[in-house]
Amino acid sequence: MPLSRWDPASALARIENEVGNAAQHAHSTSVRTSTDGDDLVITVDGIDPSDVDVRVAGGTLTVRGRSGSNTSDSFDQGGVHFSSSSSSSSSFARSFSLPDGVDQSDVETEPSPTGVTIRIKNAA
Template structure:
């Protein structure tokens, strides 16, 4: 078995890449649709409501969102100071065709603890 010299920079780069890949997949918005009477209801969960933008234009409803987190840690050990930081971000966009006759005034948005609910009134 051949011996290879351990390179801490290569090891750190590999770990950072693996953590970055995991963080990129850790956050995702969930979008579900339902009907309540004549209303269409779209629920977006897993996002901060302040990071969600709802637009009605050209017969389409578009819901966009994003967010991210960052952390930083400092510690001293044996006279040396170590700093580590990480951040992640994500975004999503979903578009829906609106039924004929639905206008911007027929669409309402309600924030919740886990996301937003978009209601298209009298869409039948």
């Protein structure tokens, strides 16, 4: 198989297309992609970084996440105790192909102020 130079712009366009649906499945989660030099950067906002799982296997990057909130309220009125609770959650999982040569060691995940940032280092 001939070697070819990794083109981050082409890889970014493919990732934007493949990851774009992830935000539709996670109501309060947004996914953005960008480049930083030859690195690809995926930012997942609206999610606790501890609820994101990023794995590379067989040339595929899989990002899984879950977000949600719980609220509860209780009060007494007329000698009667009332309480209510509600919860909402959403999850997403998306897998997409990576350029040849990218493995788990090329992927860095770090918390951001609004979620998590995934950086895929150039493997060319």
